Amino acid sequence: MTINIKEICEKDRRSVLHPFTQLKDFATGNLGDPTIVETGKGIRIQDAHGKQYIDGFAGLYCVNVGYGRTEVAEAISRQAFRLAYYHSYAAHTTDDQLIERLGPDNVGGFIGEPVLGTGGITPPPEGYWEAIQKVLRKHDVLLIADEVITGFGRTGSMFGSQHYGIEPDLITIAKGLTSAYFPLSASIVGEKIYKVLEDGADKVGAFSHGYTYSGHPIGAAAANAVLDIVEKENLPGNAREVGAFFQAQLKEKFAQLPIVGEVRGVGLMGAIEFVADRDNRKRFDPALKVGARISKAARDRGLIARAMPHGDILGFAPPLVTTKAEVEEIVAIAENAVRSVMDDLTREGHNI
Numbered sequence: 001m002t003i004n005i006k007e008i009c010e011k012d013r014r015s016v017l018h019p020f021t022q023l024k025d026f027a028t029g030n031l032g033d034p035t036i037v038e039t040g041k042g043i044r045i046q047d048a049h050g051k052q053y054i055d056g057f058a059g060l061y062c063v064n065v066g067y068g069r070t071e072v073a074e075a076i077s078r079q080a081f082r083l084a085y086y087h088s089y090a091a092h093t094t095d096d097q098l099i100e101r102l103g104p105d106n107v108g109g110f111i112g113e114p115v116l117g118t119g120g121i122t123p124p125p126e127g128y129w130e131a132i133q134k135v136l137r138k139h140d141v142l143l144i145a146d147e148v149i150t151g152f153g154r155t156g157s158m159f160g161s162q163h164y165g166i167e168p169d170l171i172t173i174a175k176g177l178t179s180a181y182f183p184l185s186a187s188i189v190g191e192k193i194y195k196v197l198e199d200g201a202d203k204v205g206a207f208s209h210g211y212t213y214s215g216h217p218i219g220a221a222a223a224n225a226v227l228d229i230v231e232k233e234n235l236p237g238n239a240r241e242v243g244a245f246f247q248a249q250l251k252e253k254f255a256q257l258p259i260v261g262e263v264r265g266v267g268l269m270g271a272i273e274f275v276a277d278r279d280n281r282k283r284f285d286p287a288l289k290v291g292a293r294i295s296k297a298a299r300d301r302g303l304i305a306r307a308m309p310h311g312d313i314l315g316f317a318p319p320l321v322t323t324k325a326e327v328e329e330i331v332a333i334a335e336n337a338v339r340s341v342m343d344d345l346t347r348e349g350h351n352i
Helices: 005-015 022-028 070-082 096-102 128-139 191-199 218-234 236-252 292-298 322-347
Strands: 037-041 042-045 052-055 111-112 143-146 172-174 186-188 260-266 270-273 306-308 313-316
Touching: 005 022, 022 052, 037 306, 052 322, 096 111, 111 128, 128 143, 143 306, 186 191, 218 236, 236 260, 236 270, 292 306, 292 313, 292 322, 313 322
Parallel strands: 111 143, 143 172
Antiparallel strands: 037 042, 042 052, 172 186, 260 270, 270 313, 306 313
């Protein structure tokens, strides 16, 4: 079947609401053609024009095992032929001070990511989680760990909670659970919570909870195949070893640049924050769109790195199968992109 790329682009403009996009500019073509991704292998994807990119953000922090893993596709296929779907809705017999102001009984729980993700890829300050947990235990407030990004190896530990000594009552997981080969999310319930649910059964009867797609067999097949890869290839260990190299490379290449205010990260999560005045931590005028320009410059050179939404920040979260050689390639392209934008800013008369 012949694919008409121009026709697909036009249909995309007319019918798809892309998130975080200036819809009018997109619809009129002012933002250029959409990228149509056709194939992927390892840490690289290829668009419909044949151009390859290194996916330095693993989709959206999610394609941890890399693209083109046939064992996952085969697991999905096998399950689809056996049973594509059946519900499991019903079982068949066959802050420290805010809590005190509100009152602990009025606080349902504390929700936090082990590492702040889209908010800027910001690891917690030393001692943060220890101090938070001390307060929560004092007031008997539940701790919910959002491991949607950090779960299944990205920090160098299987879970971010393990990495930072967090003992949550509930854990939310998604992304790395299936490496985005199938949409699936889940919650892990601690013994403390489960005991309350179980003990309450005599009083309230049936557990009033359910989702149409819970227990989806194809999703479960995809998750099992992905988790087999995570364990067999020790991807948390790879993220720990290659991640340490990645963090060192980022600091070596970027920390001393005059427009870099901070280089930060953990495991295979990293961020570079750009500032107009590094000594006074003064930010660039948002109208300059420095982060977005650097992201575009990287993309033009074949690297996808994300311009984070809360400032001039370039974010990285490559697949957990990334090698040290591929880290060097990622960092080299990113450095080239940053320096090219620095040159542009200088030519525009900005003092950097």
